[in-house]
Each structure stands twice: as C-alpha cells, then as structure tokens.
Amino acid sequence: MSRLHEAAINDDIEGVKSYLELGDKINDFI
Numbered sequence: 001m002s003r004l005h006e007a008a009i010n011d012d013i014e015g016v017k018s019y020l021e022l023g024d025k026i027n028d029f030i
Contacts, residue, residue: 003019004019
C-alpha cells in the first residue's frame with residue numbers, strides 16, 4: 001500500500017500501473 005501511496009504522491013503513473021499489474025498477477029495466481 002505504501003508503494004502505491006508514494007507513487008500517487010510523486011504522480012508516478014507508470015509506478016501505479018506496475019503496482020496494479022502486479023496485483024492482477026497475484027489475483028490470477030490465487
């Protein structure tokens with residue numbers, strides 16, 4: 001969560017996308 005929060009603060013869109021993609025991969029794995 002902290003990583004997503006930091007990305008939002010830095011307005012790092014690519015960082016947010018990477019975080020969300022990682023979450024999707026985890027959900028698929030489960």
